[in-house]
Amino acid sequence: MKKLNIFPFQNRPTLLLFVFAVSLLTRQLAAQEGKKIVKLHYVNSNNRVQYLLLECVLKKGKVLTPISNQSYKIYLDSAGTNLISNLTTDETGKAKAFIPPSLKAVWDASSQHTFIVMSDDEEVISDFVITKAKITLDTSGADGVRNLTASVMKMENNKWIPAADVEMKVGVQRLGGILSAGEEDNYTTDSSGTLIVEFKRDKLPGDQKGNLLLVAKVEDNELFGSLIAEKKALWGVATKVDTAFFDQRTLWSTRFRTPYWLLFMAYSIIFGVWGTLIYLIRQVIKIKKLGA
């Protein structure tokens, strides 16, 4: 019993040391436990703009947290010479790079390229290989049947040839996603590198004229990265910007849209009562004058 009482006092320094050591250890463990993951995406949009998107997250257990302010260098084909860009990740742990015109010769020289990501002098990613590819999207309509035709071409030996077995989404671009045009979620190109999807989304709301933005999108393909083709078509229902609901004078509207009945009631009561009050105050003043 006695010993137990004294224990904390006697051993305080040791205890502190112990606590310190433990906290140091756990911290290091935590740091080790968390794994930094760097991912690279290649995106080709409408066969014109291409860019690289780098993502950096910390994986701790099952939790992923984006890491900001991480610096990387991206090279084309050979590390150290063909610098594409110096990147620093933003709050979402992402960074983006375009291929600069200075690398035109290197880019044109081959139909396949390797992108190398380096952090300081360490190669973080070295096996990210992309084959040049193109995607097209066409629409055709006859007898009430509307079709979307998408095709993918890849470059091999400096020639464009059809790319078969490429999986993609074909549909309408919506907030945060693509609403598939047909019944399937994904479609695959045939040996001619082409696929045809019947557009089955009747009466889909479009923009104010009824336009829909159709897209064909290959997402993170092993060979080609992401490919996107977009096309506008007048296949939707025209929708008007309708603010009637929002413009109502209701109890939940702003103070600029107070219901008339409430305004009327409130103001008639306020003016009635305060009118009388002001009258009474004037009476008091009158009394005062009488006495002066």
Next chain:
Amino acid sequence: MKNNNNIPRRDFLFTGLLTAALGGCNDKKNPFAQDEVVLTGEKVKLLSVDGEVIEIDKAFLKPIPDVPHLTNAEEREGIPGKKFVMVIDLARCKNLRKCQSACNHMHQVHPGQNWIKVLGMEDADHTAPYWQPTTCMHCDEPPCVKVCPVDATFKRQDGIVLIDNERCIGCRFCMAACPYSARVFNWEETLMASQGGSEEHHHHNSGPTSVAHQVKGTVGKCDFCPEMTRQGELPHCVSACPNGVFMFGDLNEDTVTNGAETFRFSELIKDKAGYRLMEDLGTKPSVYYLPPVNRNFPYESGLEKETGDEK
């Protein structure tokens, strides 16, 4: 920045060379959602797939191009022509609470508080329990907005119910009025402020933030991530859920998506018998639920989280 001259309206997006350039700059970009991008006026040269040299505005060098900073009045109006909805599929939820941690992290919600809760529900003694993620319902006839004396909480035309933390007087009437207990209060110094950022202008994201951020002595709640939707992105909880429980979208587009799958809203609600909470109160929520039938996970699989987390 001379924003005014440099903001292209969406209508220009499909004309000329810029069309392709813009179209390619944000793969998740939805031209219907992202009206405006702040252009810097500076151009960068880049190589196209064909090896051509093309020019593009420097703004697109960012993973997500900046959208213009909005005035308080503009932010209060919301995005014209939008009407955001969320569909929560109860059959897919196993109480992982990834939505919660993502939301808490991105909004720096005070420890212990949550803008999104995953409630273990059991409606009656012999009915089956289920997990119910619960956000603010963004009611179309919001009782919380009705009672606010200073317009500090308000309904935008895109359906979002927001809080102006620079105006809120902290009377907490809205908390009493909300039947869904969606609101939390910043009882003490907020995380943002205590971590050194100034309460006034700090926000987790570079988006327009003149309204939504947290201030001591004012209320907070799920805000449907307006800075994300303005950029055409999905709210954090939606993208964080590995089971695809949350589907978010625009009612005017009749589409909801969880990122991986995209559904036509009206069909989804019809096929799966979607419903809203406490319909009898007349609050007209913007959040729909799909009943917990043909579940992906048994209820019990979520209990683990429950005991570990409540402490």
Next chain:
Amino acid sequence: MSNLSTLTNGRRSAEQITGDLVPQPFGKRGMIWVSVLIVLCLIGAFAYFRQLQEGLVVTGMRDYVSWGIYISNFVFFVAISLVGSLITAIFRLANVEWSTPLTRIAEIIAVSAITFASLIIIVDMGRPERLYNLLLHGRLQSPITWDVIVITTYFFISLLLLYLPLLPDLKILNGQKTKNLPWQNKIYTFLGSFWKGSEEQFKISEKAISILCIMIIPVAFCIHTVTSWLFATTYRPGWDSTNFGAYFISGAFLVGSGGVIVAMYVFRKYYHLEKYITELHFEKMGRIAVMLSLIYLYFNVNEYLVPAFKMKKSEAAHLEELFTGEFSLMFWFAILVGMIIPIFVMLFKAGRKPFPMFIVGMMIVVGAWFKRYLIVTPTLLHPFLPMQNVPDNYMHYFPTWEEWAITIGSLAGALLIITFFVRIFPIIPIHETITEQHEKAEHISVSK
């Protein structure tokens, strides 16, 4: 002994009456009382300072119980302030003569209570420095706005109703300048030197008072109805009731009359006003209080029995908590001590004697305070969706010392206002008492 002769208490002369009723210095006990109140106020102020520094985190309130003891205290203050209109206006309009000595007591209770009602609501705000937003961005749809408007209005009406009948007394006080302390004279001169007591002045003042008396009744009903709407306009079980306005008003009348009874007893005892506040007054107030208790009881039965009969799911948890659960002790205390026992005591003639009435008055006031607590807190602990995903302390509520200190400080503050008021002004209208005596004297001599 007929009632009338009790009232006229042996026809004292005007000088005697004035001598009896002019404000007295505190004396030793008075000084102790005032110092205690000031200390309590200071503790409250310190607690509020802490709250301003740390934020509302110093309170026991959390996301579920987002309104606590401050709001129940606010409701209590609003309730007790209603009494001003009861005694002054309703009795005056009904030509109840015996109420004359009580009018000023009632009015000063009203004014001090309403003052602290508005202060406590500011204390409850998370951002009190943004109060001006109510003017800049005020929204007419919100019941809070209505409450702010109506409380301000009531405050001004009460103030006028306190001031106008005071004018003739000020003349009397001004007439004995040598007996007053210099600072008193300054106040009297400032407030009432212009009152000459001319017929014309009386005419205007009488008319103004009549208008005020008529006006204050609807306004008083409004303040408490609107206050009840702060709760009744929500969906919460226990608040979502169409009965709430009437329920609150009847409760307010009861606690107000309880407050007046207590004040009557204290003033009578301390300032030896037995000749003015007579046993008859207690007798009459007792009868009124019984009636008010019965009315309040009636509304309580309405308020609890009807939902308890149906036991809707949302209401059931709330009601069970009140009847048999965590709050049952407080609930039955408030019902028994605040209503039932007072009714039984006051039904007997012996119970309507001053001392028992004083005890009963205290019981009513204390019971009413706890009743307000019960109206606010238990409801918030029974939201529609289960309380989950929150820290443990979010699921309970008990006020912290800061909340108690501020609440007690506010109650002390209200008492302090009343105390200072009696120190400066006659608590029983001197002029009216004299005139009434004369009229009665004439009346009696004529009838003889």
